[in-house]
């Protein structure tokens with residue numbers, strides 16, 4: 003008898019849990035952003051918001067570890083490509099800002 007998580011739960015149930023945990027991670031990130039911003043007060047403090055974000059990230063990663071259809075090599079390649087694209091967009095934005103400041107130094 004397989005008493006591991008994947009032995010006890012079918013993949014569709016694990017996908018459902020992954021979606022649930024991803025939603026909780028999203029809420030934790032939004033809460034921390036709200037705490038950091040401070041414009042809309044919340045009784046949750048910074049330390050608690052960070053702790054919650056860490057916990058929800060752990061939940062997501064734990065669930066992802068159990069999803070057999072995930073391709074870790076494809077994920078790693080995708081992360082690398084998307085990081086390069088993200089950095090290029092940020093650098094392009096910075097170059098445009100610098101060019102604008104040079105053209106209009108008083109702005």
Ligand SMILES: [Mg+2]
Nearest residue numbers: 023026058061
């Ligand atoms: Mg959770």
